[in-house]
Amino acid sequence: MEIFKVENVNFTFAESSKRALNAVSFTIQQGSFAVLFGASGSGKTTLLQLLKRELTPNGKRDGEIFYKGELLEDIDAKTLVSEIGFVMQKPDDQIVMDTVWHELAFGLENMGLSNAQIRKKIAEMTSYFGMGDWFHKKISELSGGQKQLLNLASILIMQPKVLILDEPTSQLDPIAATEFMQTLHRLHEDTGVTIILVEHRLEDVFQFASDIMLIENGSIIAQGSPRIIGQIVKKINEHHIMLEALPTATRIYYGLSTFTNESPITIREGMEFIGNYKNEIQELPRNIIEQKIDKPILAMKDCWFRYGRDFPDIVKGVSLKIQKGEIFCILGGNGAGKTTLLKLLAGQCKPYKGYVLLHDKKMKKYSMEQLYKKNIALLPQNPKTLFLQSTIREDYEVTAKLIGFDKMEASLQIERVMKMLHIESLMDMHPHSVSGGELQKIAIGKLLLLQPKILLLDEPTKGIDVFAKKQLQQLLQQLRAQGMTIIIVTHDMDFAAEIADCCGLYFDGEVLAIDVPKSFFAQNNYYTTAANKIARQLYPNAVTCEDVIELCIANGLDKK
């Protein structure tokens, strides 16, 4: 049975002239698991919001949306509220009450259920999700993953028939994201609820999905099952940027030739597929970069740090050397203290033992001003906190004044930064009203005005799509070519593998295993890129998707 049918829908926002959605038509079968992906700004969120009447933005809509055969606007509010559930992107934005149990009861209270009924449903939900441990906690004590799980639970407790999720894992770390996806899959298998999901991280989701749709500029340009969607996209454009969003196994498959069979979508299937190739050439010759002279621009010597006398040590005797002009990536689990490490490197926190050397001089000998003017700049996890004025242009002008540029010099510098980042169109907007990828660009722009020699980035790839990631990559490589030293703290192993000159693993207060990405990832069994996991039997040193594709082409098929 068709649970959702969208026929020729166009949508324009209230104060805009450009169409956000263009002739969108698709159907969703009951019990299916549909995944929607596309670049940011392509209209994914708008489309999802149109399916949930309470969240539909103001604007003009043509075309028809049918829910279970009836027009969406004809159905009564109560049914819609309980039958269609919506999980948003940011965990904190959805939570209303201050304790877990009350949050679960909120939706049911609104529906007017009796006390006994509410009690029964809460008991049921808590048991199913295994929330018994943190059921009595306050919201402020929960982690991001737990909050998002709570959001899911408080929607599910109303027993929806359709579950719509808008990038639910983008703000979570990889472990919490994987757990969330597993929970979603288990839910789908156990209850047959229809799931409509928008995601950037397709690696985990493809194996569970039944339908995939690619949306671009407000129209759905490709639709199909997970195993053939790559083909469909390739037919549109051989080198479509969104092909990079597909899971690694699928990318390798399509990168190798124009296969017309079904593609592998999991790592294991990828391994089986790679097994078809010969094993003769294990490593392609690469121009070996001369070992740089050991003249570190930033160094930590045996630093220890904690937030207070009664708190545990976060950084335990870390010694680190970062060379000038290199991109250094610090990887590691969530909550390990990587942000604290970055703050120590930036001089924002002071270690109680050991010291940090900047340009061979101890960090504490620099004044705050000397540090942030033309020296070090730190991009925080939440770039919104950087902006204090009401338009981006004003903020840039204030920053330029802070640095000490006169009016002429200031406008020149601002022009330069604008050109480098392609943000001319955003300059008169409010910093909080731009999308995730754009926010990051304008934040980096603001930091570039300070003309830093060292740029520190805290989780720059959180929640941004493949296209923005590529742009970020190109930008960072451009900056490195200009001589800037870049230190990145990230979970994103694929990004680190592509861009880093040197990687380190942060664990239990120490930085271990500092090495070039090739050796770093090749030596790890579990904490490594998907491409490495797929190819390690045959080509142990292949770290990125491109490496694997090249090696396979060089080796040729194994005609067994």
Add this chain to the structure above:
Amino acid sequence: MIQTSSNRIRRLIIIDTGFRGLHPLVQLIYYTCMAILIMLYNHPYFLIICCFVLIIVNIMLDSWVKLLKWMKSILFLGGGIILLNTFLVTKGETVLWIIGGRAIMLEPLLFSFITMLMLMAILLLFVAFNNTLNGQKFLYIFSSFFQRTAFFTMLAMRFVPLLKMRLHEISDVQRVKGLSISHGSIKERAQSGMLFLQVLLTWSLTDAIDTADAMKARGYGTGEISKYKPYRFIWKHEGIIIGTIVSLFGICIVGLLLGYGRLEIYPKYNMPPLTLVDALLLFCITIISAFPLIIEGREALKWHYLK
């Protein structure tokens, strides 16, 4: 020593049944009655017994650590009051000593001593209150009567820790650029503070729109709102407890009105001998203040005999 006996008691008691597991309304009635009695009764015997029993209650509730922190300051304060009062006030008629031309009277000494006892008792009650009837439970009681106000208070309570954390993030990031609320001239600090609050406001308002949407998406405002009662109120069980407390309270109040339980200090100290009625009232007040102990004791006995 207190730690081990507290642990021993803990092992006998299951924390969420017993006193802590009672319906918040019952707990509130206990605390209110106790507070009123402490403030009205002014005979030192009563107050000393109250204090003693409340200390035991606090040990049982495991809040004696917090108590110790407060005790130091209260004893200091109390001692100060006693000294000041005794040396400065010259009303009263019974003279104890004469020091350097000043007559030290008994009345002010006694009065300040009783005041200190009263303060201590209220403090002990307050620490126990803080421990058992926390903000949520308290709000829950009032949500039955003032539903909308309670709801908005709960919403506010959700946002307070969130906004605090956000403000912390903002000031952390801005400190690097020299904008701080702890360094600089008063004018600079005020300006920085205002800028931070502005960003916090914009950020929180835009996110709050999403929260409002999420509330609407879960049906807020589409119909009658029922109320989820996480605490059970069984008339047989809770009713008896309320009845007992209220009747004991009544007896104590009647005794007060009849003139017992209060000590006349000014103009002249007059300690009448204890009568039978006094003894009865003393007994009642002991029972009321020891209520939490009785409830817990009963639970402990039950478990002991079940084995």
